[in-house]
Amino acid sequence: xxxxxxxxxxxxxxxxxxxxxxxxxxxxxxxxxxxxxxxxxxxxxxxxxxxxxxxxxxxxxxxxxxxxxxxxxxxxxxxxxxxxxxxxxxxxxxxxxxxxxxxxxxxxxxxxxxxxxxxxxxxxxxxxxxxxxxxxxxxxxxxxxxxxxxxxxxxxxxxxxxxxxxxxxxxxxxxxxxxxxxxxxxxxxxxxxxxxxxxxxxxxxxxxxxxxxxxxxxxxxxxxxxxxxxxxxxxxxxxxxxxxxxxxxxxxxxxxxxxxxxxxxxxxxxxxxxxxxxxxxxxxxxxxxxxxxxxxxxxxxxxxxxxxxxxxxxxxxxxxxxxxxxxxxxxxxxxxxxxxxxxxxxxxxxxxxxxxxxxxxxxxxxxxxxxxxxxxxxxxxxxxxxxxxxxxxxxxxxxxxxxxxxxxxxxxxxxxxxxxxxxxxxxxxxxxxxxxxxxxxxxxxxxxxxxxxxxx
Numbered sequence: 001x002x003x004x005x006x007x008x009x010x011x012x013x014x015x016x017x018x019x020x021x022x023x024x025x026x027x028x029x030x031x032x033x034x035x036x037x038x039x040x041x042x043x044x045x046x047x048x049x050x051x052x053x054x055x056x057x058x059x060x061x062x063x064x065x066x067x068x069x070x071x072x073x074x075x076x077x078x079x080x081x082x083x084x085x086x087x088x089x090x091x092x093x094x095x096x097x098x099x100x101x102x103x104x105x106x107x108x109x110x111x112x113x114x115x116x117x118x119x120x121x122x123x124x125x126x127x128x129x130x131x132x133x134x135x136x137x138x139x140x141x142x143x144x145x146x147x148x149x150x151x152x153x154x155x156x157x158x159x160x161x162x163x164x165x166x167x168x169x170x171x172x173x174x175x176x177x178x179x180x181x182x183x184x185x186x187x188x189x190x191x192x193x194x195x196x197x198x199x200x201x202x203x204x205x206x207x208x209x210x211x212x213x214x215x216x217x218x219x220x221x222x223x224x225x226x227x228x229x230x231x232x233x234x235x236x237x238x239x240x241x242x243x244x245x246x247x248x249x250x251x252x253x254x255x256x257x258x259x260x261x262x263x264x265x266x267x268x269x270x271x272x273x274x275x276x277x278x279x280x281x282x283x284x285x286x287x288x289x290x291x292x293x294x295x296x297x298x299x300x301x302x303x304x305x306x307x308x309x310x311x312x313x314x315x316x317x318x319x320x321x322x323x324x325x326x327x328x329x330x331x332x333x334x335x336x337x338x339x340x341x342x343x344x345x346x347x348x349x350x351x352x353x354x355x356x357x358x359x360x361x362x363x364x365x366x367x368x369x370x371x372x373x374x375x376x377x378x379x380x381x382x383x384x385x386x387x388x389x390x391x392x393x394x395x396x397x398x399x400x401x402x403x404x405x406x407x408x409x410x411x412x413x414x415x416x417x418x419x420x421x422x423x424x425x426x427x428x429x430x431x432x433x434x435x436x437x438x439x440x441x442x443x444x445x446x447x448x449x450x451x452x453x454x455x456x
Contacts, residue, residue, distance in 0.1 A: 001275045001451035031098050043077040045120070045163035047087070047151045048172040050128070054177040054297040055098055055137040056210040059261045064137040065208065066101075067298075069172065070129030070152070073153045075163060078122035082157030085117030086104075087131055094138075096173050097147035101134040120155045137176045145176045180259065180290045182216060183210030183301040187286075193275050195342075198228070200273040201306060205288050207259040214258055215291030216265075220251040224344055225310065227277030232271050244398035246346045254291070268415040273441075278403040279310035280442060313444040314403070315340040318357055319452035320426040325415040330368060335359060335452050336408045339401045345442060346400030352431040353396040355407060355440070360392050362424035362455045367393065369412025396431070415455065424453040 019158055031130055048284040049071045058064045070088070072111040075082045091100050091112040102108055106115040115131045153165040187205045193199060207213050226248045229237070235253035242245075275282060285307040289296065295303055317338050325331040337357050339345070345354055360379070361367055368388050370376070376390030379384075384390040395409045430438040445448070 007331065007383050012063065012267065012308055021288055024345050025167055039161045041079075043075050043082070043158035043163060044078050045073060045082070045085075045153055045155050045158075045165045046123070047125070047153050047382050048072045049149070049151055049170050049172045052173045052175065054175050054181075055135060055141075055388050056181065056208075056297060057137050057141065057143060057176060057178055059210040064139070065210070066134050066136040066143075067150075069133040069134070069135055069298050071131045071133065071151065071172075072127065072129040073117055073155065073165065073299075074121050074123050075155070075158070076123055076127075077158070079176065080157050081120075081161060081405060082120040082122075082155045082158070083118060084156040085120040085130075086154050087115040087117060087130075088152040089113050089115060089133070090152075092107045094135075094147035094149065094174065097138055097141050097145045097176060098135050099138050103134075106131065110308065112322065117155075117344070120157070141176045143176055143178045147174050148172070149174065167206060173277065173292075175350070177297040179211050179295055179297040180207050180261075181298045181301070182206075182213060182214035182259070182288045182296055183208045183291055183298070184286060184304045187304060187306050193279070193308060193310045193405055195275050195277045195279050195310055195312055197310075198272055198274045199272065201284065203271050203286065204264050204266050205302075206264040206330075207261055208301075210297075211294075212260045213290040213294065215254070215256045216259065217289045217291060218251075218255070218267075219285075219287040220253070221270075221285035221287075222249040222251075222273060223284070223346065223348055224248060224285060225276045225282040226273045226308065227270070228274040229277045230267075231270065231353040232268060235374075241342055242400075246348065247402075254281050256291070273308070273455040275308070277308045278312075278344045279308075280312045280314060280423040281347055281349045282310065283348055284308060310343070312343040312442070314343040314345045314401075314442050314444050315448070316355060316440060316443050317445075317448035318426055318451050320453045321426075323413065324456050325413075325416050327415055330380075330412055331455075332333050332369075332415045333411045333413050334408050334452075335395075335453065336406065337397060337428065338407075339403060339405045341403035342400060343442065344403045344405075348400070349433070353399060354396050354401050354431070354443075356429045356431060357395040357407075358425070358427050359395070359411065359453065360425040361390070362422040362432055362453055363423050364417040364419035365413045365415055365424075367411055368414045369410075370407040371411060373397075374409060374411075394429075413455070418456055420456055422455045424455075426451040426453055 089112040106113040151170040319336040323331040374395035379390040
């Protein structure tokens, strides 16, 4: 089981993987001088192609099935407007392997096509692919044959007036394959559910491949706020206790039904879940796999995550402490985070801590003992070189807290100088940024998100 109880790890597409290195790629680019308070004056263009795709051969001598590839471009800095995107797609590496049908916004040429993208979105915006290629295996292509599509892109905008995506950095590998392709029908998320609601989840799987699936397995992973999964005779049900990972309910269902190409399957009765009284931001992961050791030829469509939201709140609070000590004496100060419910909360997608408990150390004292999970910081939040003696500490909570979670951070404080009435600030913050940027929108009472550590 992965960190987030999901049935498989998330795969980075090549565009996303390259984007991780954006800082390295742009560090050496010249940019105009700007004042410290001005917004950044750099920008970079990126391509977001699919990493790979398997193309099935024809079934029983028929024409091979087509697949749709979505490709797009985007840029880093939303302070700039970027237009006139041109995506150059080279398909010369597909000769004898695959055929491409071009959309209306692409103009074919001798090696592929150039596709026009009038407005290029910024990475922080509502990105959607802008170019959709229809591809299929070429007639007579052998199973296992591979071909490659490569991409280049330019656009108008940015600090220099022209943006160019990194050269020779983006491609898609197409492989001719044979086998089952189990695809889950799209399922819409559920918003504004109420604790106690029972919801029905439409579920159907279709074999889009060119060979039969001789049996298959369906796996369900329900987050802590989802209960009463429908019971099926073909399923084995387990649950996790929440010691190492967020608690969840799981089902593994084995069906011996043969799914021929084009056939669909639905569960014996509708799949239902109930939102528990502590439900908030929930998710149901569904995974299907062909049986008999067969390899699914397109793993991108045999897994889905259904987001289920409940109208509920989770009241986070923090409690400080009051300690006393003579000069030279060391005392223990307990800072306590508590979720007063009624809902639990988990960052089930990102795995980020649900919150950070921050201590600004009181005047006249020095931290000599630091609890687990707490990091030393400068007052402004920068790097501090020593574990002890820092003016501020940020303590991370796990990526989930239950509706009654209580966590105490015990600091050892040496009283260096007795300063009557000295206080240190204790507060709760989102894992990144501050309240104004990323507020706890589910917390109904922010007044108890701050407290003090009083000394003498």
